[in-house]
Amino acid sequence: MLALALGQPIVLGIVQGAAFGLMAIGLVLIYKSSRVFNFAAGEFATLGAFAYYLSKDKVPVPIAAVIGVVVGIVAGLLTERLVVRPLANRPKVTVLVATAATAITIIAVQFLAGATGKTFAVPALWKGTLPFRILGLYVSYQQLIVLLALALAGGALALFFSQTDLGLATLATSQEPTASRLMGIRVNRVAMLTWGLAGGLGGLAGVLLSPTLGNFTPAYGTTDLLTQSFTAAVLGGMTSVPGAFVGGLALGLVQNLAQFNISSDTLPGAQFVAVLVVLVIVLLVRPTGILGKEA
Amino acid sequence: MALLEVRDLRVGYGAIPVLQGIDFDVEEGKTTVLLGLNGAGKTTTVATIAGLLKPTAGSITFDGNRIDGKDTAMLVEVGLTLVPEGRRVFPALTVEQNLRLGTWTKRKRKAEIAATQERVFEYFPILAERRLQLAGTLSGGQQQMLAIGRGLMSLPRLMLIDEASLGLSPALAKTVFQIVDRINEDGTTVIIVEQNVGVLRHADAALVMEKGEIVYQGSGDELRRGDELRTTYLGGSA
Ligand SMILES: Nc1ncnc2c1ncn2[C@@H]1O[C@H](COP(=O)(O)OP(=O)(O)O)[C@@H](O)[C@H]1O
Ligand SMILES: [Mg+2]
Numbered sequence: 001m002l003a004l005a006l007g008q009p010i011v012l013g014i015v016q017g018a019a020f021g022l023m024a025i026g027l028v029l030i031y032k033s034s035r036v037f038n039f040a041a042g043e044f045a046t047l048g049a050f051a052y053y054l055s056k057d058k059v060p061v062p063i064a065a066v067i068g069v070v071v072g073i074v075a076g077l078l079t080e081r082l083v084v085r086p087l088a089n090r091p092k093v094t095v096l097v098a099t100a101a102t103a104i105t106i107i108a109v110q111f112l113a114g115a116t117g118k119t120f121a122v123p124a125l126w127k128g129t130l131p132f133r134i135l136g137l138y139v140s141y142q143q144l145i146v147l148l149a150l151a152l153a154g155g156a157l158a159l160f161f162s163q164t165d166l167g168l169a170t171l172a173t174s175q176e177p178t179a180s181r182l183m184g185i186r187v188n189r190v191a192m193l194t195w196g197l198a199g200g201l202g203g204l205a206g207v208l209l210s211p212t213l214g215n216f217t218p219a220y221g222t223t224d225l226l227t228q229s230f231t232a233a234v235l236g237g238m239t240s241v242p243g244a245f246v247g248g249l250a251l252g253l254v255q256n257l258a259q260f261n262i263s264s265d266t267l268p269g270a271q272f273v274a275v276l277v278v279l280v281i282v283l284l285v286r287p288t289g290i291l292g293k294e295a
Numbered sequence: 296m297a298l299l300e301v302r303d304l305r306v307g308y309g310a311i312p313v314l315q316g317i318d319f320d321v322e323e324g325k326t327t328v329l330l331g332l333n334g335a336g337k338t339t340t341v342a343t344i345a346g347l348l349k350p351t352a353g354s355i356t357f358d359g360n361r362i363d364g365k366d367t368a369m370l371v372e373v374g375l376t377l378v379p380e381g382r383r384v385f386p387a388l389t390v391e392q393n394l395r396l397g398t399w400t401k402r403k404r405k406a407e408i409a410a411t412q413e414r415v416f417e418y419f420p421i422l423a424e425r426r427l428q429l430a431g432t433l434s435g436g437q438q439q440m441l442a443i444g445r446g447l448m449s450l451p452r453l454m455l456i457d458e459a460s461l462g463l464s465p466a467l468a469k470t471v472f473q474i475v476d477r478i479n480e481d482g483t484t485v486i487i488v489e490q491n492v493g494v495l496r497h498a499d500a501a502l503v504m505e506k507g508e509i510v511y512q513g514s515g516d517e518l519r520r521g522d523e524l525r526t527t528y529l530g531g532s533a
Binding site for chain 1: 345347379388
């Protein structure tokens with residue numbers, strides 16, 4: 001049966017893809033500055049979503065959202081300080097495994113705290129829908145905010161790297177850490193900056209995306225966001241902020257087009273298979289990514 | 296008082312000692328060459344002075360202040376810059392961006408930086424021509440020029456240059472040494488690490504290292520003229 005559904009998957013795909021893009025930019029930042037794949041990134045998003053959920057009844061919703069982002073930042077900073085920095089002289093694969101262990105630890109804490117099997121409902125930052133349809137679909141303000149956040153984060157980071165001395169120092173640190181120290185750059189501070197930024201982007205993705213789905217489950221950043229964001233980052237070349245941005249949107253579209261057009265009788269979990277297929281194709285055909293340059 | 300005073304400096308990697316307690320002075324305004332065969336401990340010495348390695352014992356005094364164990368960023372700020380072995384330019388950044396990064400700790404001092412950049416381009420006109428080229432695509436000699444130029448951008452009082460001539464043709468090595476002379480004449484104190492004894496005619500003072508110890512200290516001329524000295528310490532190759 002080939003009734004190609006387009007409207008809904010395109011709109012949902014762009015929104016979800018924006019969240020993937022935010023997280024992918026965080027992965028790229030960390031990869032650029034320390035050549036590490038950060039498997040803890042998904043749980044930065046989950047922690048952000050939990051902080052949002054736990055504070056939503058105690059403070060106004062926008063403040064709860066800010067708290068979620070701050071918790072993401074703190075999670076990033078702590079991971080840098082407690083996990084990554086002590087392993088600075090070890091092989092990169094050790095650091096990679098350590099970030100995966102960090103994710104598993106954070107997930108274990110959620111289960112120990114009794115979150116197993118529950119779902120957590122979160123409110124939209126801005127309720128309601130646009131007064132007109134796009135591709136036959138009502139688009140919520142929340143969905144719009146996710147997209148806007150990606151555009152702002154992508155634009156701000158592109159400016160940061162191309163226009164500021166600190167951005168230049170971040171690039172330098174990723175290319176030649178020793179020479180960067182010899183310039184007087186405090187490379188530990190650069191690492192803190194990138195991990196804090198990545199944590200904040202993860203937290204933001206967690207806070208903004210979960211309301212578009214209505215609720216979230218424990219470890220959702222790892223189960224629903226990490227593989228996709230990772231694929232998006234690889235698609236963009238792993239070192240390119242614009243690449244991660246574009247890769248995120250592409251992944252959101254692929255996932256939703258597969259989900260809406262391949263019935264679960266034909267291929268259960270088609271949306272996840274589609275993501276993995278993209279990942280494998282990129283790695284085989286163009287391992288440097290679609291843009292394939294540092295930016 | 297010498298600009299740099301090193302006393303009983305001991306440094307190792309893990310449990311392995313490399314520097315076994317070395318002493319020397321570097322006079323302000325002079326060029327001092329640090330010679331020695333591969334593995335003698337030259338890089339270990341300058342890396343420690345630049346704050347990349349922490350000594351296990353001894354002291355380093357720069358302009359009257361103890362600096363041993365201080366971090367590199369602080370040392371660059373007070374005017375001590377190392378141009379590292381192997382150049383270590385930022386390969387995916389342009390010549391201009393590499394030079395800009397050299398100014399990191401002094402980047403507020405706009406006028407001095409502009410003047411210094413002009414000086415760097417005067418020393419190395421090729422860098423001006425290639426200012427928008429990525430450093431990774433430069434030749435080895437050009438990368439060495441960029442590394443020295445980038446070091447100058449930090450407005451150093453004392454510049455340490457580790458094996459500038461390594462891998463360069465004799466003619467190119469000579470050019471680099473001549474620029475080092477000019478840098479020194481323009482007011483920067485220089486320590487230059489070399490295995491190439493051709494550097495001696497550009498040096499006021501010479502130190503020779505062997506197995507983690509300083510085995511000779513004297514004037515550059517003395518070492519250059521004394522065949523016997525040279526043969527003893529540097530294996531005769533001249
Ligand atoms: N990172 C290191 N770890 C262990 N030993 C080292 C390290 N770097 C240098 N060494 C040892 O220290 C000694 C001095 O090395 P180095 O200072 O690089 O000499 P040079 O610059 O004179 O060639 C050598 O025996 C070398 O093997
Ligand atoms: Mg050496």
